[in-house]
Each structure stands twice: as structure tokens, then as C-alpha cells.
Amino acid sequence: MKKIRFGLQARFLTAMAIMLAVVIALLATLLHRQKDMQQEVADATRDSMHSMVEDSLRRHGEASVNQLADSLTNPLYYFDLDTIGKLVRSAQLEPDVSYVLVFDPQGRIIHDGTEEIAVYGQQMSDPLAYEAVSTPNLHIQWSPQIVDISEPIMIGNERIGGVRVGFSLASVRAHEDRAVTAAKSRLEELGRRHLVWVAALLAALVVACVAIMLYAQRTLVRPIRQLAAAAHAIEVGNYNSERPVSHRRDEVGELVRAFSSMSDSIARHDRDVRRMAYTDSLTGLTNRLAFRESLDHRLMMLRGAGRQLALLFADIDDFKRVNDTLGHEAGDEVLQQFANRILEAVELLGGDDALLARFGGDEFVILIQDGDVRAAATRLAEKLVTELGRPIVIQDRQVFLGTSIGITLFPEDASGATALMKNGDIAMYQAKVAGKNCYRFYSRAMDQAVERRVRMEQELRGAWERGELSLLYQPVFRLSDSRIVGAEALLRWQHPELGMVAPSVFIDVAEQSGLIETIGPRVLRAACAAAARWSADRDPMDQLFVSVNVSPRQLRSGDLPEVVAECLRETGLTSSRLHLELTETAVISDEAHASALLATLHRTGVKVWLDDFGTGFSGLSHLRRVPVDGVKIDRSFIADMLRDPDDLALTSAIIAMAHSLGITVVAEGVEKEGQFNMLRERGCDLAQGYWLGYPVTAAEFNQLIV
Incomplete structure (x- = not known):
């Protein structure tokens, strides 16, 4: 027993020592990095000031020389040396002006601002003179000490001479040195303050470790001994022994x-x-098995009695979003609260013989058979839509879900339990199609809608081979210089009878039927082939990318990296020019699986973007765990950012937080110039939308980038 206690203590002390060593190493690295950052900031400050001051001096010099040249035109034409001298001496009084020279077309000095003009007629022979004389327009030359700005003086198309002004850089350099010195001093002061705080935190950590060791030694060893004895008693089958x-x-x-x-x-x-x-373990309601037995029994009793029965199928709208974003524990709490609200409504309006069951997942079924069941079902459905549409507080957050309800009647719609339950499912699906958070009674027309969906699925199977499916490319612009840097590939279906089918319709069919696993690789291969042709003759540093949407089903299949590698190999497109777009929900629904796949793609150089970012419950915390290169702000935020301060604030926060993680930000749905300007002011990297460019064919896109 002593050996076990010694081993536990030794391991604990070793773990604490390793932790302290790691913390000290991290602090040392942090301090070293702080020194490097101070030098980098100082260098960046110097470079920034140097560029800013030189730009200011250049613009000021250009304006001054241009004005002086205009003033000298008439005096030089009439060879009025007195007036020329006055103008030259006036210009020499400006700050940082080292010299002012007026010269003739052959480069001979006419005036230098002095009274005696000792150098009159002499040829200018300094290193900057040749370009000053030969330039046809205003010309700027730089040397370590002087900025020489020259401009020819013209009468019509005839050159009658020129003027040169030299600006000294000495005061500019002195100003830069003072500013950099001040910045370094401030950074060193901040570094000393941080060092004091780091030392204090390290001391507090050491004290806390000692306290934890003492506390753990006293509170763990004795309980472990008691549990070991109890475990031994259970091992030999003595369940009635004294328990700790x-x-x-x-x-x-x-x-x-x-x-x-x-x-x-x-x-x-x-x-x-x-x-x-016979009971649902989460909500305590009747489960599917018990409900089916009760339904069969009641239908048998009602046949031939001329009485009616109604089934209400209630399905929570967007419930999967709760599990994917807030976790399954939050999802269970939502189900419990929904079950309580439904139970209260059923007890109030359902009658004495009403039966409520949970079929599993987020689906609840209600049976009512008292009185006018159609009217009772209508009242109950309206009550449920109202009650379940109220927000639910989960983890201190309000969640708005709602419910879609399908209603079917016996014997009007069907006479058997299986047919009734199928009809209820169909009606509930139609309620979701109608916009969710509503109810629908079953009708024969609903079967036709299901048949149309099945027909669409069948026709979609051969659409690619028949040439009905095609790709359009919407340009993606870089906001800093308004240049096209790539395009998003968009799938379109031109049906021979229905015309252009909305992507939201046929992509949903493809996703649910599994056809997306066949169409998706073809779209990826076609987009890669088109992108490989875009930049065949372009500079390697100016290559355009193509972004392709990847469905959740493709991500779940697990072979996405192999499909991508094969497409890149067949088309010759470099991996860095392929961007894959995935929705937030697709990534966080199985974060571990998604992270592994995306890590594999990252190693090949393929970029990954999160599409429709900000619409789910997820936060940027997921971006630390999932390797993504960019996020696309959902168009709903962009659409209202000009008039809604909250959308503007959210958009700005997403941009700032994503940049802090080194992640590119893309805005989609830019349809106004004001949106474009506001996004550029806030540092957004890329944008796309109808104001910038409509989706076009590959050939038309080639014309845009020529």
C-alpha cells in the first residue's frame, strides 16, 4: 500500500514540476518574442513615417515647382532677370529648400537667386542635371540628401527653359529619428511593466501549485484506500458489506x-x-411502441362506429441546429421544455381521451378523438404553433424554433394505422415546405407533391450527361484595389420543360437523395479545369482561384481529400488555387471528423472557407479548433449593414476577430456601392455580389480577366 501511495505522490509531483517548467519556458519565449516585436514595431514605425513623409514632401514639392514654373513663364520669355530673381528668392525662403535654379533649354543657368548671378550661363553639371534638362514633364529625383524636382517651362509647344528646386532631407531624417526614438522608449517602458506582471503571476502560480499539492495529498489518498476496499468487497460478491x-x-x-x-x-x-x-426516457411520454399499440386498438374499436380520430404530427423546426451548435445536452433540454408545453396544450384542448407520444428525435404525435375532431385538431394546432413559437431559454440564451404540424383524419384520409401515419408525415413535410411554424391538413394533392419530388430526383440523375447542368462563375474582388482575384463556381439546372430550376430546390433533392455524391465531384472537376485555363498566360504571382461549394454529405463520406487530389492531378490546377466552401453546420456537426479531413486538405495546400458565417449558433471559438482559411459573412448581414447598426457592428466584429486569428474575410451579397465602401473601410479582404459582377459562363469570365 505504501508503494501505491508513493507512486501516486511521485507522479503528481512530477506532473506539477513539468507544468511549471512548461509555464516558465512559455514565459521566457513570450518575453523573447516581446523583444523581437518591439524591434519590429520600431522598424515598422520608421518605414511608415519615412514613406508618409516622403509622400508628403513629394506632393508639396510638385505643387510648389508647378506653381513656380507657371509664375516664371512670362518673365523668362521676356528675359526679365529682376522678376525671375524675385520669384527664385521667394521660393528659396520656403522651408527645407536648398536651391532654386532657372535654366535655358540647353541646361545653362539663367538665375540661381543671388544678386550677382555668378554662375550665369554656366552649364549645370551635377549628377541630377541631365534628367532635369531632358525630361519633358515634371520630374522628381532622389538622392540621400536632396529631393530634386524639375519642370520644363513652356510657351505653347515651345520649351523656353526650366526650373529646378532642391529640397533638403536633413530635417525630415531628424524628425524620423526623434519619432522612432520616442516609440522605442515607450515600447521599452511597456515591456518593463509586462515583466513585473509576469513575475507576479509566476510567483502566484508557484504558491498555488504548493497549495494544490498539499490539498491533494490530504483529500485523495484516504478516499482511494476506502474505495479500493469497497471494490474488493464487490469483486467477491459481497454487495451488503459496509459501504463508504x-x-x-x-x-x-x-x-x-x-x-x-x-x-x-x-x-x-x-x-x-x-x-x-413503453416510456420515452427523456420526456416521460408514451413512446412509439406504446402509441402504435394504442392506435391499433382504438382504430379497431372505431371501425363501423361512425366516429372520427385525428393524428397531429409535430416536428420541431431546425432542431438539428441546436444539437450541432449548443450540444446534445441543450437539445435534450429543448425537447423536455417542448414536451411540457405540448402536454399542457393537449390537456387543455385535446379532451379526455387524447394521447401524446414522442416518436424519437424531435417528433411528437398527438391522438384526439373527442367531438368534432377536425375543429379540435385545428384549435390544438393553432395553440401549439403559438406556444412552441415562443422563445426557449437554454444556457442563458433565447432560442427561437417553432414547430411544423401535419394533421390527418380517420376515416376520411385512411383507414389503417400505417397509412394514417404516412399521411401525417406527408402533411408535416408540407407544413415545413410552406415556411415552417405552421400546420397543414393532409390532402390528396400532397401525394402529388411527393410524386413531383420523386420525378425531379429521377430526372436529376441524368441531367449532367444530358448537358442540362452547367457552371456559372461569380467574380470575387479584392477590396483593397478592386481587382478580380477569383470566382465562385455556381451550379445551374436548365430543365427542358421547367426552365431554370432554383438551386435551393434541386440541390436539396440531390443532397437528400445522395445524388450530390455523384454530381459534386463532377462540379469540382469542371471548376478546376476552367480555373486552370484562366491563368495559363498570367504571372505566377497573379493566379486566380476558384471556390467550390462542398455539401455536408460529401464531407461526411470521408473520401473528399482523395477526390480533390484526383481532380487537381487530372486538371493540372495548383492546390493553392482551389478553395472549398463548407457551411458552419456541416463542419461543427461532427467537428472531430471535419477537423481531420480539413487538416488533410490543408497539407495539400487547398484552402477552406466557411460559408454563410454568422447565421448559426456557433462562434469564432470553433475556428481555433477547425483549420479554416477564410469565412464568408452571410449576405443577410451585408444587406442591412447600411441601415441596421447591429448588423454593421456584427460585421465589423467578425472581420476584426477573424483577422486576429489570421483568417481571410469574404463578404457575399454586395449589391450597393455604400456596402462596398463600408466593408473596405473596415478591412474586409474580399467581396462578391451583383454590384461587383453577376455570375457568368466560363467564356465570359475569361473576357473579364483578359
Whole structure:
């Protein structure tokens, strides 16, 4: 026993020592990096000031020389040396002006601002003179000490001479040195302050580690001994032995109490199994098995009696979004709250013989058979739509979901349980198609809608081979210089009878039927082939990318990296020019699987963007765990950013936070110049939308980039 205690203590002390060493190493790296960053900031400050001052001096010099040249035109034409001298001396009084020279077309000095003009008639022979004399327009030359700006003086098309002004860089360099010195001093002061805080935090960490070691030694060893003894008793089958008791509210206390309740759970096992067979374990409602048995029994009793029965199928709208973003525990809490609201409504309006069941997932079924069941079902459905449309508070957040309800009647719609349940499902689906958070009664026309969907699926199977499916390319622009840097590939279906089918319709059919797994690779291959032709003659540094949407089903299949690699190999497109777009929900629904696939793609050089970013419940915290290169701000934020301060604030926050993680930001749906300007001011990297360019064919896109 002593050996076990020594081993536990030794491992704990080793772990603490390693942790302290890692922390110290990280702090040392942080301090070293801070020094490097201080130097980088100072260098960047110097470069920025140098560029800014030179640009200011150039613009000021150009304006001054241009004005002086205009003023000298008439005096030089009439060879009025007195007036020329006055103008030259006036220009020499400006700050940082080292010299002013007026010369004739052959480069001989006419005036230098002095009274005696000692150099009159002499040829200018300094290194900058040749270009000053020969330039046909205003010309700027730089040397380490002087900025020489020259401009010819013209009468009509005849050159009668020129003027040169030299600006000294000495005061500019002195100003830059003072500013950089001040910045370095400030950075060093900040570094000293940070060092004091780091030392204080390190000392606090050491004290905390010592306290934790003492506390763990006292609170872990003795409970572990008691649990070992209890485990040995259970091992030999003695479930009635004395069990350890603990009132602690931590993991050790929970473990002790778990041992204590083990023998009691065996006695309750058989009773719980029977209850679970007919009851939903989460909500306590009747489950599918018990409901089906009750429905069969009631239908048998009602046949020939001239009485009616109604089934209401209620499905929570967008419930998957809760599980994907807030987690399954939050999803369970939503189901429990929905079940309570439905139960209250059924008890109020459903009658004494009403039965409520949960069929699994987010689907609830209600049976009513008292009185006028159509009217009762209508009242109950309206009540459910209202009650379930109210927000639910989950994890201190309001969640708006709603419900879609399908209603079917016996014997009007069907006489058997299976047909009734199928009809209820169809009606519920039509309620979702109608916009969700509403109810629909089953009708024969709904079967026709289902048949149309099946027909669309059948015709979609051969659409690619028949040439009905094609790709359009919407240009993507870089906001900093308004240049096209790539395009998004968009799939379109030109049906021979229906015309242009909306992508939201046929892509949903392809996704649900699994056809997307066949169409998706073909779209990817065609887009890669088109992009490979775009930049055949372009500079390697100016290559255009193509972005292709990837469906959740393609991501789940697991072979996406192999499909991408094969397309790149066949088309010759470099991996860095392919961007894959995935929705937030597709990535976070199985974050571990998605992270592994995206990491594989990253190693090949392919870029990954998150599409429709900001519309789900997810946050930028996911971006730290999932390797993505860019996010596309959803068009709903862009559409209202000019008039809605909240959308503008959210858009600005997304841009700033994504940039802090080194992630590119793309805005989609830019349809106004004001949106474009506002996004550029806030540092957004890329944008696309109808104001910038409509989706076009590959040939038309080639014309745009020529």
C-alpha cells in the first residue's frame, strides 16, 4: 500500500514540476518574442513615417515647382532677370529648400537667386542635371540628401527653359529619428511593466501549485484506500458489506456515492426495464411502441362506429441546429421544455381521451378523438404553433424554433394505422415546405407533391450527361484595389420543360437523395479545369482561384481529400488555387471528423472557407479548433449593414476577430456601392455580389480577366 501511495505522490509531483517548467519556458519565449516585436514595431514605425513623409514632401514639392514654373513663364520669355530673381528668392525662403535654379533649354543657368548671378550661363553639371534638362514633364529625383524636382517651362509647344528646386532631407531624417526614438522608449517602458506582471503571476502560480499539492495529498489518498476496499468487497460478491459514505460535492464524493448506490440499482433494474419499454426516457411520454399499440386498438374499436380520430404530427423546426451548435445536452433540454408545453396544450384542448407520444428525435404525435375532431385538431394546432413559437431559454440564451404540424383524419384520409401515419408525415413535410411554424391538413394533392419530388430526383440523375447542368462563375474582388482575384463556381439546372430550376430546390433533392455524391465531384472537376485555363498566360504571382461549394454529405463520406487530389492531378490546377466552401453546420456537426479531413486538405495546400458565417449558433471559438482559411459573412448581414447598426457592428466584429486569428474575410451579397465602401473601410479582404459582377459562363469570365 505504501508503494501505491508513493507512486501516486511521485507522479503528481512530477506532473506539477513539468507544468511549471512548461509555464516558465512559455514565459521566457513570450518575453523573447516581446523583444523581437518591439524591434519590429520600431522598424515598422520608421518605414511608415519615412514613406508618409516622403509622400508628403513629394506632393508639396510638385505643387510648389508647378506653381513656380507657371509664375516664371512670362518673365523668362521676356528675359526679365529682376522678376525671375524675385520669384527664385521667394521660393528659396520656403522651408527645407536648398536651391532654386532657372535654366535655358540647353541646361545653362539663367538665375540661381543671388544678386550677382555668378554662375550665369554656366552649364549645370551635377549628377541630377541631365534628367532635369531632358525630361519633358515634371520630374522628381532622389538622392540621400536632396529631393530634386524639375519642370520644363513652356510657351505653347515651345520649351523656353526650366526650373529646378532642391529640397533638403536633413530635417525630415531628424524628425524620423526623434519619432522612432520616442516609440522605442515607450515600447521599452511597456515591456518593463509586462515583466513585473509576469513575475507576479509566476510567483502566484508557484504558491498555488504548493497549495494544490498539499490539498491533494490530504483529500485523495484516504478516499482511494476506502474505495479500493469497497471494490474488493464487490469483486467477491459481497454487495451488503459496509459501504463508504461521503458528503463531499466533488468527483470523489460522486464516486463514493456511486459505489453506495450500486446494490440498490440491481433491485430496481427489472422494474426500470419494463418502464423503459413503453416510456420515452427523456420526456416521460408514451413512446412509439406504446402509441402504435394504442392506435391499433382504438382504430379497431372505431371501425363501423361512425366516429372520427385525428393524428397531429409535430416536428420541431431546425432542431438539428441546436444539437450541432449548443450540444446534445441543450437539445435534450429543448425537447423536455417542448414536451411540457405540448402536454399542457393537449390537456387543455385535446379532451379526455387524447394521447401524446414522442416518436424519437424531435417528433411528437398527438391522438384526439373527442367531438368534432377536425375543429379540435385545428384549435390544438393553432395553440401549439403559438406556444412552441415562443422563445426557449437554454444556457442563458433565447432560442427561437417553432414547430411544423401535419394533421390527418380517420376515416376520411385512411383507414389503417400505417397509412394514417404516412399521411401525417406527408402533411408535416408540407407544413415545413410552406415556411415552417405552421400546420397543414393532409390532402390528396400532397401525394402529388411527393410524386413531383420523386420525378425531379429521377430526372436529376441524368441531367449532367444530358448537358442540362452547367457552371456559372461569380467574380470575387479584392477590396483593397478592386481587382478580380477569383470566382465562385455556381451550379445551374436548365430543365427542358421547367426552365431554370432554383438551386435551393434541386440541390436539396440531390443532397437528400445522395445524388450530390455523384454530381459534386463532377462540379469540382469542371471548376478546376476552367480555373486552370484562366491563368495559363498570367504571372505566377497573379493566379486566380476558384471556390467550390462542398455539401455536408460529401464531407461526411470521408473520401473528399482523395477526390480533390484526383481532380487537381487530372486538371493540372495548383492546390493553392482551389478553395472549398463548407457551411458552419456541416463542419461543427461532427467537428472531430471535419477537423481531420480539413487538416488533410490543408497539407495539400487547398484552402477552406466557411460559408454563410454568422447565421448559426456557433462562434469564432470553433475556428481555433477547425483549420479554416477564410469565412464568408452571410449576405443577410451585408444587406442591412447600411441601415441596421447591429448588423454593421456584427460585421465589423467578425472581420476584426477573424483577422486576429489570421483568417481571410469574404463578404457575399454586395449589391450597393455604400456596402462596398463600408466593408473596405473596415478591412474586409474580399467581396462578391451583383454590384461587383453577376455570375457568368466560363467564356465570359475569361473576357473579364483578359
